[in-house]
Amino acid sequence: MKRILFGLFGLFCASGLQAQKQAYQYVKPIIGTEKMGHTYPGATVPFGAVQLSPETDTLSYELNGKYNADVYKYCAGYQYADKTIVGFSHTHFSGTGHSDLGDFLIMPTTGKLQLNPGRADQARSGYRSAYSHQNEVAQANYYKVKLDDYNITAEMTTSPRVGFHQYTFPKSEQSHILLDLMSGIYNYDDKNVWTFVRVVNDTLVTGYRQTSGWARTRTVYFAMTFSKPFVGYGQKNYDSKQVYKGFWGKFDQTKNFPEIAGRKIRAYFDFKTQEGEKIKIKFALSPVSQENALNNLKAEIPGWDFEKVKNEGQQSWNKELDRINVQTLNEDDKVNFYTAMYHAFINPTIYTDVNGEYKGLDQNVHKASGFTNYTTFSLWDTHRALHPFFNLIQPKRNADMVSSMMAHYDQSTLHMLPIWSHYANDNWCMSGYHSVSVIADAIIKGTYTGDAEAALNACVTTAKHRSYEGIGEYMDRGYISSESNRTSVSNTLEYAYDDWCIAQLAKKLNKTAIYEEFIKRSQNWKNVYDAKSGFMRPRLKDGSFRKEFDVLTTNGQGFIEGNAWNFSLYVPHNPAEMVALRGGKKHFAAHLDSLFTMHLPDEFFAETEDITREGIIGNYVHGNEPAHHAVYLYNYTDAPWKTQDRVRMILKKMYLPTSDGLGGNDDCGQMSAWYIFSALGFYPMAPGSLNYELGSPAIVHAELKLENGKTFKVNTKNQSDKNVYVEKVLLNGKILDRKYISHTEIMNGGEITFFMSSKPKKD
């Protein structure tokens, strides 16, 4: 820590501030790396295209083509409980519930060359190394670990498109740096489509990796440069079926042969090292070409100063995190808050080269004109709170994200906005067409200033894509029948909300016909409400509700990753009517109480890997997204104080500043965005609306520094862990006599003050 403190000392002297920690220093990337958080501990800059992080066990040595049962566990490549590190790769999802990526695994070793990663349960069975958390440091844009088997200290940092490795070797005649092109996340036998490597000279290597994983057609190009020339290199091609390897006895292609290509390649570079000698690697990515990767490398990290790159990246984190200056009751809360912001600012990731080029959904090269193109849109998750958070605190980026979605639409032969898209692909994961929520919210809140009519048209076209997951039937029948779709109810509910978003956008643009059409569609949630059971329920084509119906299980009841208890609350755009329909305020509040207090036995979610015990409170599933708005529904009963109480409870139970601190997948920042909003005291129940539901702030004081130059302050009085109830609220000094605050009020700057109490205000 000595070096860091010294560096900070310099900063403090310059700024004249009192010696306090900077925001980025509260970030603990290790949070969520254990169990089901699916975050990664490695280095990245805000929205960086490179996520350089250790892999502990992606089971990449399993090559028999059979299903890898742990593929879900290793979505981010790293599990805190594991005892060995396989290497360090350059691309990672943060918090997803499905896996992919893990490109270009680098591993430094010494001694006899080993090209097989070995097995986690067999020490020294391959090139992987034991490590311990005592020798591990994970900070924003900095990761360090000692590889015990080799006595090598590995450090890494990044710029937006370049990973920067620094390996401190022992004295060795046989030091190696492996480049394992077979390794990857979601790495079935046939994921690798092709890999290509050019050893340009003794410090520069370029190439690409093409995969068909969750992204069906995906190519990542790289340029890799070493700080010290290697003395030799080689490769092994593990593909026994490659038609023509070009050997013919002309060359020994396994050693010092610079043109390497195949489906299953592991390459290595040899060095002789002195005790404590550092070998550094800059590893740049591009979605377009080797040349662009090399250009990215040269543009972003021209020199070899590791500390400089690390510091610049950490300061870029600081700049982003400083958009909210927060004071908390204790350090843990501050760690949670800034780590949540950190996790919120990882995805979507930049998907343009420094020259503005990127590969589009059509697999053509495009130039992003006037915007930065982003990828990794986990929209079923992130439309709820992450993109609304961006609308508030990162509006410029969110506008670019909408532009990226529109580019996706323009390139789509399906003529559809993204569903779950990454790296020039859509995997159409999860339900709904929630791009429309993000787009409507961004336009309604004035964030996106591009062609609004074109955006509306894209939304409408997507929402009318009859062949997509029951939309045709939904349009004809007003709901999706149980016969035609396993998740017919949740699809109907999600479409109805999305349709409401389209209606709001149409209204804003004075497109009356579209408004009428979609506001009507937005009522379709009523068509799957079964008044008899009091739940949303699978409905047959003949109009009757399905007889077999279990309200607890997540399996086969018409819902995706949720049960009837959780999903039946999903009418974010019309909570008042939903509460009325479901028996009125009192009855509904009691129903909500049951949700939070009953017990959901494990058997009811055993088949849904996105739901685990850690993420459940009663029958309320916070570890997955469908009910993320649920706690704010008390605002539509006579018991808003229960929102306040339970928000604070969820914040406490589901967010801990520990490796196992997240109650479920962070899902590209959605879980974190929930934290940030809720900790600030308000939450966007229905993106597309200007209103935020008021809850109970967990912070002491926060200043939101808005891009429009204004500041919005959140103050609390009498804040404590016990004083979770809100006695009164002042907005700019005046009593705010409602349960919401509007986006406009926030963007105008000013302050909201919550007066906290240990007693609920029940009147």
Place this chain on the structure above:
Amino acid sequence: MKRILFGLFGLFCASGLQAQKQAYQYVKPIIGTEKMGHTYPGATVPFGAVQLSPETDTLSYELNGKYNADVYKYCAGYQYADKTIVGFSHTHFSGTGHSDLGDFLIMPTTGKLQLNPGRADQARSGYRSAYSHQNEVAQANYYKVKLDDYNITAEMTTSPRVGFHQYTFPKSEQSHILLDLMSGIYNYDDKNVWTFVRVVNDTLVTGYRQTSGWARTRTVYFAMTFSKPFVGYGQKNYDSKQVYKGFWGKFDQTKNFPEIAGRKIRAYFDFKTQEGEKIKIKFALSPVSQENALNNLKAEIPGWDFEKVKNEGQQSWNKELDRINVQTLNEDDKVNFYTAMYHAFINPTIYTDVNGEYKGLDQNVHKASGFTNYTTFSLWDTHRALHPFFNLIQPKRNADMVSSMMAHYDQSTLHMLPIWSHYANDNWCMSGYHSVSVIADAIIKGTYTGDAEAALNACVTTAKHRSYEGIGEYMDRGYISSESNRTSVSNTLEYAYDDWCIAQLAKKLNKTAIYEEFIKRSQNWKNVYDAKSGFMRPRLKDGSFRKEFDVLTTNGQGFIEGNAWNFSLYVPHNPAEMVALRGGKKHFAAHLDSLFTMHLPDEFFAETEDITREGIIGNYVHGNEPAHHAVYLYNYTDAPWKTQDRVRMILKKMYLPTSDGLGGNDDCGQMSAWYIFSALGFYPMAPGSLNYELGSPAIVHAELKLENGKTFKVNTKNQSDKNVYVEKVLLNGKILDRKYISHTEIMNGGEITFFMSSKPKKD
């Protein structure tokens, strides 16, 4: 034939010429399509990037990964003896001895959809169709055939980068056009790396095919447009192992789903057709991108006039063929001559898009600046006579070919000129580094006017690549030892010739040190000459010759695709010394006589697929390249009349105007270039030298219209099939008292007159 004649009639009227056939009308693409010629009958323009031709049986339905024994037979995809056509694909080698390509197979069908090609030996077992040669027309840039099983007439023509299909359907409610992306030539199970298809709208489809065949890393992009909208389309993905197909129940991806990708895809497009209705397809290729393919399509064939494109292509053939105006003793000779020119002008193929872009050896996109980039360099074959022929009659293109080789060199991380390169790859097939022959010849003859010193440097660097097939040992020892290489003798001989080329180039550039170094190396052929046996012979490291030695077999005797009898003659750069060393003129002439008159039993070449009985005269193998210069060696004895006699014999025996008319692989035009030179009466024994050996012209009269504006005429007196001997020769009216003519003499224009006789001139 009616339409063609009518078309020609129009031309004749316009030009006022008398009604005689144009040069292109003597072209019979069917020549060489039976047995081992490995030519294709389909449509292409001179040096065209598209070679649109029928496949009769590439065994592409064999998907079990086992070796396909017929892969050699189907180098060009078509065998005349086959009874069925599988479809029409867009890329074909012409005359090679190894296979690849066969991209984007199109097949029109009617009736029940079949996506499996079926087996040649089982009628109607799949989508393939019976056909007969009676219903087949193969012309320069036009191919037509009736598909009997469907009563569909298929016609095709091309522009440089676009294939133009025209299918005349019967009346059918179920007409289909298949796009089989699994089909290909050299199509082992794992050749397909990836295929990608976008159905942009109901007449436009784009995508790409990535293969790892003989070219290890190869991608071809396409854009395909239909003259009539299809009513539906679909695909089947045959890859059971594809990790994530993105199905998830969201879409039915098998029908009308526009985003198709996978390793094993067959797609189809449905139509309803009237009796006699024509559906046309324009199918453009690009090595760079779908966009470039579409640009190529729009630039080259904007409309739908099939006849116009056909006629333009045929006129472009006419323009190229008219570079030599030839009169022959009979029509067959003229057919042979112009078909030889046709086959000579197919390869190398254009490898730039209309915008000048191409994909380089480094897999980066490059722009060809100031030249057209070519690919498909079968240099072991074509350095002998094809490139010398280009230096004479296509110097501009040959200069561009040298530029293409230099671009290859610049992109090569190996720092090597091409050996056998196609589509941004080198497969390093066959021996030597014969690029240096082509380059030296082009510079010495004044054809290539680029940076000669850079070219010399590339030649020297290539020739000193110690790790390439024994070059290091060759440099150290003066020969390659039998212990280290199976083809040690032929390698040594070929390197020695290539080194002489480098020496000649160095001499021209006044690089004395390089000249000295390489003229010394060019003597290395002597180091493998065994005076005791009288043959070039495998030599051990200790300097002794290998004891086991069979001068007849092609297997394991130190030679590649040849036996000691043929290869021991391979000192093209120093024939006089070779003759002296091998016993003097008389002895050597007798030795040559034996070569042409002895019998080589089949067992001695059974293991060498490039040598077949059809290509052998005595023990002289004309069907393969090593001895192509041999017949001209009589000029270095006292019996040059035997050159004359035997040249005429070879021309007669090895070149027939029939489907089985070629005595061996045409090898990208080398076999044809041998014909053209020899028929004209002279031959470049040692490219790199300005001299051509005189033989015996088989034509009556020829006019070579040179690019410098001059004309060189070859006249004969008393020409007949019996008068094969040259009594005297006049050059521009003066007696030419030597056995060669120089390049300069030809390029200066003028005329050479051969006085023919039935009696040899033995004095």
